[in-house]
Amino acid sequence: MTTINSEVGWIGLGSMGLAMAQNVHNFLKSEKKPALRFWNRTPSRGDPLLALGAVSCVDIVLLVGRCDLVFISTSDDAALVSIIDQILAVENIDGKVFVDTTTVHPNTSKATGDRLTQRNASFIAAPVFGATPAAQAGQVLMAMAGPSSAIEIALPFGKDVIAREVMVVSDQPEKATLLKALGNFIVAGTMEIVGEAHVLAEKSNLGSGTLEKLLQLNFGNLAYSDSTRMTQGVYMPGEGESPWSNLNLGIKDVQHGISCARDAGMRLKVAEVALEHMLRAKEFSDSNGGRPLDSSSGYGIIRQDAGLEFENEFVKNRDEKGRRNSF
Structure with missing residues (x-):
């Protein structure tokens, strides 16, 4: 025993x-x-x-x-x-x-x-x-x-x-992983919404800092944490750094949720949008030497679709500083 x-x-x-x-x-x-x-x-x-x-x-x-x-x-x-x-x-x-x-x-x-x-x-x-x-x-x-x-x-x-x-x-063991699939759907959907909101805040000159303060004060830890993953460059880790949550595993997790919904006779349309952005982020990673990206990196694709660069100012400044320090 x-x-x-x-x-x-x-x-x-x-x-x-x-x-x-x-x-x-x-x-x-x-x-x-x-x-x-x-x-x-x-x-x-x-x-x-x-x-x-x-x-x-x-x-x-x-x-x-x-x-x-x-x-x-x-x-x-x-x-x-x-x-x-x-x-x-x-x-x-x-x-x-x-x-x-x-x-x-x-x-x-x-x-x-x-x-x-x-x-x-x-x-x-x-x-x-x-x-x-x-x-x-x-x-x-x-x-x-x-x-x-x-x-x-x-x-x-x-x-x-x-x-x-x-x-x-x-x-029944499968009920725990079904709950996890639902949780991952909520996380992916929140990342999608927060990412789009940040791009709108930047494009309209409201500013990411102002939006992030709103998320912190009014929308709970999940939305605020996702926000900082974007504004602090976690979505695109620095050279040699590991992501908090690997993009490839994030894609797998969202696909599981979509599959569970299909089995139940419905669709998770928000998850489908998030998955499209994550798959395109993987293409971006592959075209940049397989640079590891975080599961929040769909934010970079939302930026590109809005006419911005994949890298926000925090990422560009951090990576430039890293290149200078490497010499």
């Missing part, structure tokens, strides 16, 4: 995964529990965890063999399926609990749960809401769905460890 005293494992160390894994390891350490065991396809991504005292595993089979509670954080549906294939190669996974924090299609969550249940293991879909800085601070929101007995085991690692709060959604 899995308990909080069992060894805990973590699979996948992207920017979000690494941040959450560090918080889990620090929690285990504070509770005087065994160190977190981890695996990542690129082993060097685990160096910060090694420095904290976590234990690297050479493969997924070894990690799962040692751990009764395993968290997964990977990039997309195909990557999750590949990881589950490797987990199922372990001879005995009876009673183990697997918690997937990845944003995947609800159908993928359902299929994953079915596969693991057939092997007497438990599966929880637990996607998180928030970008990398929130994950680093343990301030994401987590939605959990799965068997109540498994959720009881995973919950101690939720609130005040990985997340600021945990929503227990359902006993």
Whole structure:
């Protein structure tokens, strides 16, 4: 039987995964529990965890063999399926609990749960809401769905460890990822609206600063945070910097929402507009040497469609300063 005293494992160390894994390891350490065991396809991504005292595993089979509670954080549906294939190669996974924090299609969550249940293991879909800085601070929101007995085991690692709060959604894993798809739709729609408003403010000489103050005072943290991602250049990170939320993953997330709506017999028209801008932002990235862009970079396309440059003044000044400092 899995308990909080069992060894805990973590699979996948992207920017979000690494941040959450560090918080889990620090929690285990504070509770005087065994160190977190981890695996990542690129082993060097685990160096910060090694420095904290976590234990690297050479493969997924070894990690799962040692751990009764395993968290997964990977990039997309195909990557999750590949990881589950490797987990199922372990001879005995009876009673183990697997918690997937990845944003995947609800159908993928359902299929994953079915596969693991057939092997007497438990599966929880637990996607998180928030970008990398929130994950680093343990301030994401987590939605959990799965068997109540498994959720009881995973919950101690939720609130005040990985997340600021945990929503227990359902006993069906796919309901958590459906909620995440809806959340991503709201985020993408808000980015679209805020981006268009900023371009209008700039074109009409009202000024981005004035609009941003309005968003801060009257429209809540989501709209204000999206605004600062634009005005502070997060939408187009500086050379060598990583995006808060990778554009390619953002495209995947919005596509999932559109697919869920189609399955329900409706359309998310705002999401379709946002997706068009995100896909064109990817084309811009590809034509600029594959420069990484944030999921908010549809703002740059809105600028171009209005006759402005993709880069706003903040980005141009920052990049020019970076070029001068490189000499």
